[in-house]
Amino acid sequence: MERAKKTLTITLLVLTVLLITSYLPTPCQAETYNVAYQLLDQPNGSTHYRLNVAIPQSLYEYYQSQSHRLNTDDDFAKFVTPHALEPIAENLWQIYTDDEDFANGVLMIVHQIPYMETLPVKYPVETMVENEGDCDLFSYIAASILKAGGLDVVLLYYKNEAHMNIGVRLSHQPYDARGWAYYVMYKNVKYYVAECTGGNWQIGWRVGECPDDLKQALKTVQVIGLENGEQVSPGQVSASYQTLTASSISLTISPMFLIQGGTVTISGQLSPQLQNETVVIYIQENNSPWTILQTLTTDSEGRFACVWNVKTTGMCYVRASWSGNEEYAGADSSIYAITIVSMLFVLLLAIVIVVVCIGVVIALMTRQKQPQIPEPSPPEIPS
Known part of the structure; x- marks a missing residue:
């Protein structure tokens, strides 16, 4: 009987541990990526600026999970993401008053990124x-910032040369181009060539300048408009000429184990406690890519909350993200795991528990009904 009780206890403990472990958050702390770019007030200028950019890990992983497939040449445009880089454009307009200077400032940024042939295509x-x-x-970075800054821009694809740069529409002919200003015509609009490669950002290519090996190729270059570009991103980078202060965002999930069709309350708080800030709730269902569950707005104490009616089953991961502003770097919450089981699983689990209990009871009853066989007495030894 003691052995049967022990078996039942162990079985129930195992089931309890399996349920409890489902409540534990995934041990994954968020990271913010920080980069910085040097700028001049104008080509050959003497005033230097340092633009600090912070990128939340959630935004990076979101784009990693998006489709990178190119079906046609027009699909190049989908890698232009103006909204995500809009804070960079806003900061550039703080030091530039002319669209040509703005475009050359963008080229200074991309000229600082080390060149490395890269596959597949990336956002x-x-x-x-x-x-x-x-x-x-x-070219995607430059086009994204320029478009976010309000400039008309196109991608220039040199298929035979396996090269790409961009064309920029300006309000005037480039003043700072060293030599002839090269351009292409597209839909009766003049777009000046802007070469995005080059390792020396201070004396690199300027708007209107064209590498010698591409001058003849301009006659047959393929112009790709940005009508198919991304319109809105789930989040943005944060950018400032000042050092960005770290921020944090908490997240609470309740419950973390539920039956399919149930509801989950998601809440949290932004620190600093800013009002009317946008917080994005991301979810990852099983092994699917990260997607946006909901976009929330913080209250006067930096709090946010929503209720999620769960339709899926399996493991679901949840995180919250804030893009930051000119003073604070963006932040991501820790990632939490939710276990969602179907009603069928609950019924099967209940059946297993009942069967185990019945088996233990039967074993106990069988053992009690077994006839007691008396132990034989030792033979008496005659005296």
């Missing part, structure tokens, strides 16, 4: 975090 946030890329990756 601008990925390239900035990994701090390496080639002509097309630099």
